[in-house]
Amino acid sequence: xxxxxxxxxxxxxxxxxxxxxxxxxxxxxxxxxxxxxxxxxxxxxxxxxxxxxxxxxxxxxxxxxxxxxxxxxxxxxxxxxxxxxxxxxxxxxxxxxxxxxxxxxxxxxxxxxxxxxxxxxxxxxxxxxxxxxxxxxxxxxxxxxxxxxxxxxxxxxxxxxxxxxxxxxxxxxxxxxxxxxxxxxxxxxxxxxxx
Amino acid sequence: xxxxxxxxxxxxxxxxxxxxxxxxxxxxxxxxxxxxxxxxxxxxxxxxxxxxxxxxxxxxxxxxxxxxxxxxxxxxxxxxxxxxxxxxxxxxxxxxxxxxxxxxxxxxxxxxxxxxxxxxxxxxxxxxxxxxxxxxxxxxxxxxxxxxxxxxxxxxxxxxxxxxxxxxxxxxxxxxxxxxxxxxxxxxxxxxxxxxxxxxxxxxxxxxxxxxxxxxxxxxxxxxxxxxxxxxxxxxxxxxxxxxxxxxxxxxxxxxxxxxxxxxxxxxxxxxxxxxxxxxxxxxxxxxxxxxxxxxxxxxxxxxxxxxxxxxxxxxxxxxxxxxxxxxxxxxxxxxxxxxxxxxxxxxxxxxxxxxxxxxxxxxxxxxxxxxxxx
Numbered sequence: 343x344x345x346x347x348x349x350x351x352x353x354x355x356x357x358x359x360x361x362x363x364x365x366x367x368x369x370x371x372x373x374x375x376x377x378x379x380x381x382x383x384x385x386x387x388x389x390x391x392x393x394x395x396x397x398x399x400x401x402x403x404x405x406x407x408x409x410x411x412x413x414x415x416x417x418x419x420x421x422x423x424x425x426x427x428x429x430x431x432x433x434x435x436x437x438x439x440x441x442x443x444x445x446x447x448x449x450x451x452x453x454x455x456x457x458x459x460x461x462x463x464x465x466x467x468x469x470x471x472x473x474x475x476x477x478x479x480x481x482x483x484x485x486x487x488x489x490x491x492x493x494x495x496x497x498x499x500x501x502x503x504x505x506x507x508x509x510x511x512x513x514x515x516x517x518x519x520x521x522x523x524x525x526x527x528x529x530x531x532x533x534x535x536x537x
Numbered sequence: 538x539x540x541x542x543x544x545x546x547x548x549x550x551x552x553x554x555x556x557x558x559x560x561x562x563x564x565x566x567x568x569x570x571x572x573x574x575x576x577x578x579x580x581x582x583x584x585x586x587x588x589x590x591x592x593x594x595x596x597x598x599x600x601x602x603x604x605x606x607x608x609x610x611x612x613x614x615x616x617x618x619x620x621x622x623x624x625x626x627x628x629x630x631x632x633x634x635x636x637x638x639x640x641x642x643x644x645x646x647x648x649x650x651x652x653x654x655x656x657x658x659x660x661x662x663x664x665x666x667x668x669x670x671x672x673x674x675x676x677x678x679x680x681x682x683x684x685x686x687x688x689x690x691x692x693x694x695x696x697x698x699x700x701x702x703x704x705x706x707x708x709x710x711x712x713x714x715x716x717x718x719x720x721x722x723x724x725x726x727x728x729x730x731x732x733x734x735x736x737x738x739x740x741x742x743x744x745x746x747x748x749x750x751x752x753x754x755x756x757x758x759x760x761x762x763x764x765x766x767x768x769x770x771x772x773x774x775x776x777x778x779x780x781x782x783x784x785x786x787x788x789x790x791x792x793x794x795x796x797x798x799x800x801x802x803x804x805x806x807x808x809x810x811x812x813x814x815x816x817x818x819x820x821x822x823x824x825x826x827x828x829x830x831x832x833x834x835x836x837x838x839x840x841x842x843x844x845x846x847x848x849x850x851x852x853x854x855x856x857x858x859x860x861x862x863x864x865x866x867x868x869x870x871x872x873x874x875x876x877x878x879x880x881x882x883x884x885x886x887x888x889x890x891x892x893x894x895x896x897x898x899x900x901x902x903x904x905x906x907x908x909x910x911x912x
Contacts, residue, residue, distance in 0.1 A: 360763060363876065370575045370875040377574040391579040 403511075406470045406483040409461055409500070410508035413515040419506060420480035420521060423454040427472035427481055435465035436472060448524045459502040463489045479519045486511030541651070545667045553640045553671055556859070561808040562602035564866060570598055571867070572874045605801070612797035617700050620794065624698035629795065629802035632691025635684040636809040642680050643816045644670040644739045646826045646854040647833060650847060657844045658833045669826075669855070670739060677736035681817060682723055685772065688810065689715040692774075692781060695803070696791035707790030710881060711774060711781035717888045718771040718778075724896040725764035728903035729821055732757055742825030750829040754822035760899045762822045764892055769814035770869065771884070773807055777876040780884050815865035816858075823861050826854040 355361050373388070380387040392399050401407060412420045423440030441457035443450040472481050485508050489498065509515055522529045566581070573580025581601040585593030594600075616625050652664030674680050689712055696708015732754075733741045745752050755762050771778040782790030789795075792803045819825060830836050831853060835844035845853075879887065 363872070366875045367871055370871055373577070374571065374574045374871070377577060388577045389574075389579055390577060393579075 401486050401488075405486060406468045406473075407485045407487045408463070408489050408508060409466075409472070409481055409483055409505055410485050410510065410515075411459060411502065411505040412480055412482055412510075412517045413506065414521050414523070415516070417515075419455060419459070419502070420478050420517075421456050421459060421476075422478055422480070423456040423459075424477060426475040426477060430471040430475035432469060432471060433465045433467045435462040436460070437462075452524060456502060459505060461500045461505065463498040463500055464495065479517050482510065482517065484510045541665060542667070546671070549669070549671050552645070553643075554637070556645075557637055557640060557809055557812060560812050560866075561805050562606070563599070564808045564811065564870075565602045565605065565804070566599050567867070568870055568873075569601070571870050575871075575874050609798045609801040614797045614799060615794075617794050619700040621698040621700075624694050625794075626799070628691050628695035628698060629799045629806070630691075631694060632688050633802050633806040633809065635687040635691075636806050636813055638684045639681045639813045640816070641671040642674050642677060642738055643813075643820060644668070644742055644825060645858050646851055649851055654848045655846050657835060658847045658850070660834075668739060669851075673737075673739065675737070677738050677740075678726065678730075678817075678821075679736060681738075681813070682719070685810065685813065686715075686719055688772075688806070689719075691803075691806070692791050695795065696781075699791075699794035701794050703787045703789070704791050704793045707781045707783075707787045707793065710783075710787075711791050714774070714778065714780055714884055714888075715772060717885060718768045718892075721764060721888055721892045721896055722768040722772060724893065725761045725768060725899065726821065727896075728758050728761045728899045729754060731900070731903050731907055738820050738825075742820055742827060745824040746827040750824070753824045758822065758899070758903070760895065762818070764896050764899070765821070766818060767892065769818065770872065771888070773810040773814060775807070775811070775869070776873045777879050778884055779878060780881050783878065811866060811869060812862065815862050815869060818865050819858060819861040823865075826858040828853060828857045 376386055377389055382389060414420050421438075423438055425438055425440070428434070428436035428438050437458065437460040438456050439458035440454040442454055449455075468483070470483055473483050487508075492498065506515070510517070520528070570580040572578075580598060582595055582598040584598065584600045584604040585595035586600065587593040616622055646669035649667045649669060650658065650662040650664055651667065653659065653662055676683075692711035692715065693708045696704045696706070696711065699705070729741070730736060733744045735741060735744070741754075745754065774781050781787075782792070784790075787793070792800055795803060830838050831850065833847070833850055835842060835850065
């Protein structure tokens with residue numbers, strides 16, 4: 343048996359309907375006057391509409407936006423193709439094909455680089471695990487942009503060039519964390535020969 | 538009938554048509570923008586004519602009705618295969634034309650004396666007198682009821698001929714609701730007829746002008762005002778009485794199967810009917826074109842007198858009438874965006890069990906008061 347909830351009794355004034363309409367009208371007319379006769383910047387104006395394409399709301403600082411691959415000082419990717427991000431990725435949207443640097447490169451035999459680095463932005467769930475997993479600060483989601491919409495699936499497959507062409511929210515391609523290349527004075531001196 | 542009268546008649550008809558046909562698209566805009574303001578939105582403001590540099594003239598969204606009209610014209614005019622083609626085309630016409638025709642007897646201003654246009658009107662004006670209404674019919678307001686009553690035929694036919702169950706239900710509801718509310722609408726005004734002692738709209742205004750501000754119908758017949766206002770909202774089938782088009786149950790109600798300009802005509806008919814009912818309310822309850830303290834020869838405030846030429850007074854009268862109508866339209870839109878919809882049984886119950894007895898009660902009380910006052 344369900345519990346019978348009695349209908350609330352209306353007072354005579356409420357049942358007459360007209361005073362209650364007047365009360366409702368007072369609310370709506372107040373709103374109308376407030377929003378019509380004050381400018382958008384006025385504190386009492388309550389219109390929250392953002393004219394989206396013309397006017398954009400700034401994303402918060404820690405917003406996980408579109409991925410980017412950070413650069414070294416010489417413009418090559420910081421990524422060392424360790425596959426930590428693609429391993430951590432729960433959506434399995436990162437595909438990396440590692441490659442060795444050439445024989446004359448100081449990094450040859452010491453680091454690898456991604457020959458192919460592809461993120462499927464449609465599969466990505468924007469959890470940020472790849473950024474957490476990266477030991478080199480090579481992949482970041484601090485671009486402050488969402489993935490631009492498109493009607494074609496191919497447009498969401500971001501390759502290495504695309505990911506490296508996306509700047510951070512501050513407009514730079516590098517990060518605040520310094521990189522210590524072999525040969526730099528700040529390099530700890532551990533490489534293939536000295537370890 | 539000489540050329541000046543014919544010319545004046547044509548000018549009056551054009552005036553009425555311009556007022557009505559501009560007010561209805563502006564009302565579409567007002568409806569959308571006003572609701573936006575109530576609901577903390579911006580509403581339609583984007584449609585505009587580009588003027589280069591990424592800028593465009595939008596007139597605060599006033600071009601949206603224009604864009605709507607253009608779209609209506611280019612849309613496919615779809616007629617359901619099993620529909621009655623003749624009636625399907627006829628129904629929107631039937632629902633628009635009578636509502637426009639109802640304006641014929643509404644007085645927009647006081648009688649104009651052509652010979653005295655640029656001077657202060659003397660106490661006994663002579664020469665050509667042109668009443669500021671298209672037709673001075675001796676049946677007056679009964680004519681309005683007769684023609685607006687035809688509107689129900691349009692809705693009912695639209696529901697019947699579309700060969701669609703939703704349309705049919707909408708048409709039935711429209712017919713039931715409009716016929717019921719017409720009874721209340723008529724009876725609520727009987728008190729006014731007794732008070733004004735006339736059926737002519739121009740004489741009703743004259744009665745209210747003669748007796749001053751506190752003789753306006755809203756002070757003398759407040760109950761009739763509320764009943765007539767509610768009834769006229771029900772007649773125009775707008776929220777809270779928009780049962781015939783109830784989107785949640787009936788898709789679009791009786792005009793579900795209409796597209797393009799035919800649908801546009803139904804919508805226009807609805808808005809014009811709103812203008813008609815607000816103009817009627819102005820005439821009956823808000824002193825028509827009258828302005829407090831403004832007589833035909835200028836302002837009279839206590840013992841001081843500011844004389845004004847006849848043409849200025851006439852223009853003020855017309856402006857006053859339009860301002861009153863626009864205020865009432867604004868209030869009607871406000872009510873429409875403040876209230877939820879009634880159920881169908883509630884609409885009918887309200888009409889037959891509350892509003893009809895109340896309007897009879899109003900007649901009874903008015904009769905007693907008039908009888909006692911005239912003894």
